[in-house]
Amino acid sequence: VVLEFVASSGRAVTGRAGRVAGWYGNRIRFVGAVVVAALRYQPTARPLLARQLINQLRFTAVQALPFLGLIGGLIGVTVVVQAYAAALFGMSDLLGRVLVAVVVRELGPILTAIVVIGRSGTAISAELATNGALGETEALEAMGVDPLQYFVIPRIVGGGISVALLTVYFVGIALLSGGALVWMLGQMVPAVYLESLRLALSTSDVWVMLLKGVVFGLGVVTLCSYEGLTGGRTATDVPQCVTRGVVASLAFVFLVSVVFSVALYM
Amino acid sequence: VSPTLAVQFTSVVLPSHEAVVQPLSLQVSYGSVCVIQAPAVVCGQVLRLCTGLLPPDAGRVEVLGEEPSILPRSALQCLRRSLGVALQPGGLVSNLTLKMNLVVPLLYSGAAELSEAAARAEAMLARFGLEAWSEARPSAVPADVRAQTVVARALIGEPKLLLLDDPLNGLQMSQAETVLGLLHHTGRTLVITTPQASPALDSITDRTEIWSPQSVPTPRYNEVGTN
Numbered sequence: 001v002v003l004e005f006v007a008s009s010g011r012a013v014t015g016r017a018g019r020v021a022g023w024y025g026n027r028i029r030f031v032g033a034v035v036v037a038a039l040r041y042q043p044t045a046r047p048l049l050a051r052q053l054i055n056q057l058r059f060t061a062v063q064a065l066p067f068l069g070l071i072g073g074l075i076g077v078t079v080v081v082q083a084y085a086a087a088l089f090g091m092s093d094l095l096g097r098v099l100v101a102v103v104v105r106e107l108g109p110i111l112t113a114i115v116v117i118g119r120s121g122t123a124i125s126a127e128l129a130t131n132g133a134l135g136e137t138e139a140l141e142a143m144g145v146d147p148l149q150y151f152v153i154p155r156i157v158g159g160g161i162s163v164a165l166l167t168v169y170f171v172g173i174a175l176l177s178g179g180a181l182v183w184m185l186g187q188m189v190p191a192v193y194l195e196s197l198r199l200a201l202s203t204s205d206v207w208v209m210l211l212k213g214v215v216f217g218l219g220v221v222t223l224c225s226y227e228g229l230t231g232g233r234t235a236t237d238v239p240q241c242v243t244r245g246v247v248a249s250l251a252f253v254f255l256v257s258v259v260f261s262v263a264l265y266m
Numbered sequence: 267v268s269p270t271l272a273v274q275f276t277s278v279v280l281p282s283h284e285a286v287v288q289p290l291s292l293q294v295s296y297g298s299v300c301v302i303q304a305p306a307v308v309c310g311q312v313l314r315l316c317t318g319l320l321p322p323d324a325g326r327v328e329v330l331g332e333e334p335s336i337l338p339r340s341a342l343q344c345l346r347r348s349l350g351v352a353l354q355p356g357g358l359v360s361n362l363t364l365k366m367n368l369v370v371p372l373l374y375s376g377a378a379e380l381s382e383a384a385a386r387a388e389a390m391l392a393r394f395g396l397e398a399w400s401e402a403r404p405s406a407v408p409a410d411v412r413a414q415t416v417v418a419r420a421l422i423g424e425p426k427l428l429l430l431d432d433p434l435n436g437l438q439m440s441q442a443e444t445v446l447g448l449l450h451h452t453g454r455t456l457v458i459t460t461p462q463a464s465p466a467l468d469s470i471t472d473r474t475e476i477w478s479p480q481s482v483p484t485p486r487y488n489e490v491g492t493n
Binding site: 040042043044045047048130134137139140141142143144145146149150233 | 314344345347351353354355357359369370372375376377378380383416419423
């Protein structure tokens with residue numbers, strides 16, 4: 001009985017490990033195929049690529065500005081309120097360091113990526129799965145048009161640029177709203193607040209924030225595109241593709257964020 | 267001279283993964299028109315085999331001297347660019363106008379620059395009498411316009427071989443005559459799959475192959491998943 005239990009447990013572990021390896025393997029192969037497709041663009045397709053890229057930037061970046069601005073403002077206020085509660089206002093240099101550590105290094109890129117997952121990642125998964133269910137992807141493939149070139153690459157590039165720019169916007173709004181609250185509370189004049197941020201913020205913080213934005217954007221759109229492109233056979237597949245895309249993207253964002261933090265700040 | 271299309275297989279796998287077993291052996295020579303009459307559920311699968319979208323279960327498919335199932339991806343794409351394919355459902359890209367649906371394959375195959383491709387697309391739509399719809403999206407046009415646009419898209423790249431799945435489906439008699447006239451006028455090798463015989467189709471056909479398997483699985487509704 002014990003041997004049987006050990007054998008069945010071993011089979012279960014092996015089976016699960018195989019599925020996990022397959023999960024990662026499929027996505028890594030997808031990334032490889034995207035890179036190869038990107039190197040094989042016909043020059044004649046570039047005007048259309050540029051048009052799709054602009055559309056993607058408009059949808060992912062420009063249309064997200066109001067909502068992201070609201071979230072950024074609220075986060076800035078929340079962090080400053082917590083700093084106030086922790087009696088950090090007397091130590092002006094500490095307030096700047098807290099804001100940089102929390103907003104610039106961590107929350108800014110993560111919350112921006114989460115908003116992009118909610119707005120654009122879901123839309124990309126749903127649209128690509130619908131393209132598949134309606135036979136559009138197959139029709140393009142049958143004509144020799146690579147669906148990765150037509151559907152996926154403009155979205156991935158647009159996602160990377162958008163999340164990087166939106167992160168800067170989010171952090172800017174958060175720091176401004178935090179500064180406004182500090183000033184309204186009469187705890188600190190703007191010049192002191194700005195000076196504390198200037199002392200706390202290094203050039204590397206800005207570069208890492210931008211890099212995180214690019215990595216999050218590329219990763220989120222790639223994962224959502226993979227789920228949409230490979231999962232859509234019928235209409236009932238569409239919501240499942242969206243769910244899988246969101247879960248994979250969230251896991252990716254938090255995992256990469258931890259890797260960045262451990263690698264850079266420990 | 268090798269045939270434009272040579273097909274030899276014993277079964278076709280349906281989207282439901284069930285196999286329809288019935289041998290089919292066919293050779294289509296350059297410039298001829300061949301109609302394969304088969305059950306509706308199988309028609310598209312036969313053309314998917316020919317385009318390499320579906321690997322042959324057993325047997326061999328040779329298109330323009332190449333075997334799609336063993337070609338590397340880039341070579342397969344090159345082969346497909348010399349084909350004109352129209353599958354069911356038509357698969358017009360829903361967020362593009364009818365004109366841009368014709369432009370996309372030209373741009374991505376490197377056959378034309380944007381301005382030239384747009385002019386060719388407009389000319390092709392005009393040949394089908396669809397110029398009034400050129401700036402409309404597929405969802406905004408009647409089904410017969412969509413069906414004709416799918417055929418126009420297959421023709422736009424001046425393919426060596428046309429593979430059309432039931433191209434007259436949903437068309438009125440006059441529209442069917444226009445489509446068949448245009449197809450016949452191209453003088454290209456033409457393979458049409460259809461579930462039912464049609465006198466209009468017979469008028470341009472050199473050869474009709476009837477492929478009637480003993481039993482074809484009934485299409486089933488997919489299980490509805492929990493979201």
